[in-house]
Amino acid sequence: MRLRNTFHACTALAAVALLGCPNAEGEFNDFQDRYDAVHPDTASSSSTGASCAAPAAGDADGDYVFALSASLDPASPVRFAAKVATSEGASGLEVSFTLQALDTCDRTTPVGEIFDLGPFAVAADGSFTAAFPPLEVTGLSNPFSENPITAEVTLTGNLCAASNTICGALGGNVTKPSVIKLDGSNFRFDRLEATGEFPDVVALNCAGDLSKTKLPSKCAK
Template sequence: MDGDFFFNLSVYLDPQAPIVFVASLTTEASDGGLSFSMTFQPLESADRRTPTGSPFDVGPYELSEDGTFTAELPTIVVPGNANPFSGSELEATITLAGTLCAPADFVCGDVTGTAARPVQLDLRGSTFAMDRITDPSSYPAAVINCKKDPARPLP
């Protein structure tokens, strides 16, 4: 499960325009089970490739035996150039409720929580999808949910 993933957070207002990150995932043994932590690096919305802003660390979160997890992230701030909706800095507190899909190359699930700025918004109904990055020079195609529906192509 350890490695880099192309992380797409798809807000229900415009699900095909995800907020995109590279998420570096690491696992560790904990209390007879497994937990994971992640480092998120926001990417510019214009190309979904160029790092922007500072990376942030979250975790550890427990991973259940069946591959499900709930990750309550601390408040995060995403630079405006990573926000495909308004281009304004985004502040949100989110929870990821997801499933690791065998063979540990795809993780997906639902997003709940709230955005505090640029507008206050309940994020219930949003989704996320993470595809393993096998070649750092070529990220996977952006998908927005567990069905692997594609994100809107970049102009």
């Protein structure tokens, strides 16, 4: 009898433990369903741009501002000071990038590590794919929080002759502080009119959509 009573008590306790909150998961899933209904094809929000003729080596070289526009808030990009360098490689045109993040609150001060990336092959039609190694950028350049960001990104875009812009689709993941997929994200390089003079508003993608003018809320104090 004692064992049976113990069993009933344990059954009751187990039921208590299981009956906590049956609706949180349902609410979470319901939102996903509603979001997907409103945005039936998230991946199409990124574009690699139109194909074109690749520039001659050296023509695209210079100082740029690089906007990494993550899909979770496209108008609040991570900004970088960028140098673009092109050269003729063994199998054709190659492009290399030198990146350093900008302080998200003044949008002009380079902060953190300098990344030398490339070279990456550029096809005759200007298309290229650049798979970057993990980039660790300081929290000062994070538009959302003070957390440092580590991201593994791949740029798929076009480098065109007689253009001051390089743009395309951004894929990969943010891996720190938490793992966030970047499907549907974009990137864009815009040549600077003068070295070190970064604009307040930057273009985010090949369509030319612009970033927010207002500073991120984390810069409020």
